[in-house]
Amino acid sequence: MTTGEAAALTVRPLAAEEWDGWYRRLEIAFGGEEEEAEERALYRSLTEVHRALVVCDGAEPVGGGGAFSFRMAVPGGAVLPVAGVTMVGMLPTHRRRGGLSVLMRRLLDDVRAAREPLAALTASEPGIYGRFGFGAAAWRMAVTVPCHRVSLPVADNPALRLRLADPVEASPACEELYASLVPLRPGRLERRPGWERHPLLDVPSSRGGYSPRQCVLAEDTESGRLLGYARYSSKVSWTEAGNAAGRVKVRDIEAVTPQVYARLWRYLIDMDLVDTVEAGNLPVDDPLLHLVSDVRRLEARLADSLHLRLVDVGAALESRGYAQPVDAVLEVVDGFCPWNAGRWRLKSSGPGRATSCVRTGAPADLVLDVRELGAAYLGGTTLAALAGAGLVAELRAGALAQVSRAFASDVAPWLPHGF
CATH class of the missing domain: 3.40.630.30 (Gcn5-related N-acetyltransferase (GNAT))
Structure with missing residues (x-):
């Protein structure tokens, strides 16, 4: 150039x-x-x-x-x-x-x-955006479930009813349930008006031989309240010997309780004529890893998903919660957005407490690029791991462990859909 x-x-x-x-x-x-x-x-x-x-x-x-x-x-x-x-x-x-x-x-x-x-x-080529300060902040997991090689024990619950529904007609109730789950996992996006159509997009030429999208609802038998749903497509096929070898592709699956989530997965795995169930975008700590009888059979694969950049370091760090008390000075390197560069004192008393992040002239405890700050911001990548790669420098003994633990999240961050 x-x-x-x-x-x-x-x-x-x-x-x-x-x-x-x-x-x-x-x-x-x-x-x-x-x-x-x-x-x-x-x-x-x-x-x-x-x-x-x-x-x-x-x-x-x-x-x-x-x-x-x-x-x-x-x-x-x-x-x-x-x-x-x-x-x-x-x-x-x-x-x-x-x-x-x-x-x-x-x-x-x-x-x-x-x-x-x-x-x-979301990056088509992840190597492009690091120079602009974006770090890989959330990962996605894909799994392939061989239905006849694993079991998923779930107790029957007479208070729970599964019902097939038209995906479009069921969408308002599904969106209400989805909205209730947004604050519970970092990385989830609120769906603005119009975005409820995104998970319903079902172009025939893109189905790859799979059926039109289907939807199963999990409802409380007494109140009729929606407790969970799964949207999926299926493809029936047969082996040369005449055995069913159908496949199910899970588009999205959500539930308000662990029991309902497990029941929906058992429904998908136990369907007639189905040999394999695939899901291409699950959190890396998805409960399915602990529900199946043999986790190795899932053939889990990981890939980067959400890339995040702090555009206003002070406002971003003040606005999230911290897992434990923290008081440290971070020296942030930001060559592309120079207004972020410099030393910031991050102070929080711990979960649910007020947090401040202001500029300071005090000596730095950690030095890191804004890219690494973006990678760690949602709690899915630890600052300690980044330091192990030589990407975070500790200048005060003990500061790395304190800040890394404070940034932790109880659940892994996850982006439910692209944009």
Whole structure:
């Protein structure tokens, strides 16, 4: 990239009438395949045009990106504003010309102006975003359950009824249950109006031979109250010997109690004609790991999911809860958002207590990049582990253990769906 090339690329707001061309350039950046009309219509309705940007080479649009205005749960149960950075892409002709840096500069400046303390994204290529201060803050687990090789003992409960329902008709009740669970796990997103359609998206050409989406509800037999649900698709197949070898793909599964969660999993595993159940996005500490008779049979695989950046270090650290008392000075290195750089004194009396995080001239106890602070913010990655990789430096003996334990979360952070 030459200086002239970088200077030629500029960023401007998207005009509403430009959306189709803007989105088509994104499709080209991700390989060129055109999405089905249903999927395109959904994302058009969800796009916040006032937060969308166009990267231009002179007058020619060559890339773009934007943000969704989300709210996300953090340790301690607070739900904070977070900018969901999305739809970032450059045409193949303009790779490595500084366009992404120009775009991210404007995006993060806009996030700061909106007074959102956090920015989040899911990365198609995780190696790209670390230089902009994003750290891998939450992971997802995929499992493959061989139904006839594991058992899942669950006591029958006459007060619980399972009922098949139309996914669209059941959506309002499912969304109400989902909303009640948001504060209980860091990384969960509140679903703003319109986002309830996201988990219902079921484009026929993307099913891969699976059935249309199905929904099973777990309800209290007396009150009819919804206690849990699972949305899934199935595919019937047979071996050459004539044995059933069907598969079930779990789209999402939620429950208000452990007992209901276990019952829903037994329903999925015990279905007729089904040999294998797959789930592609579960928390890394999902209860299923402890429910099945043989955990090794699940073939669990981990992958990065949510990448997080602190846009306002002071506000972000003051707004989350801490597992134990902490009083330490963090020296934060932030080359991309220099307003964060410097020493911050983090002080909290522990769970449920007031927290402060203010600038200080006192000597630093720990030194770390804002990327590592983002990785540890939701409690899924410990500062001690990052220090073991040489990414956090301890300057005062004992400070690392104290701060690392304070940042811990009882449950692993988890992003329930992409954006």
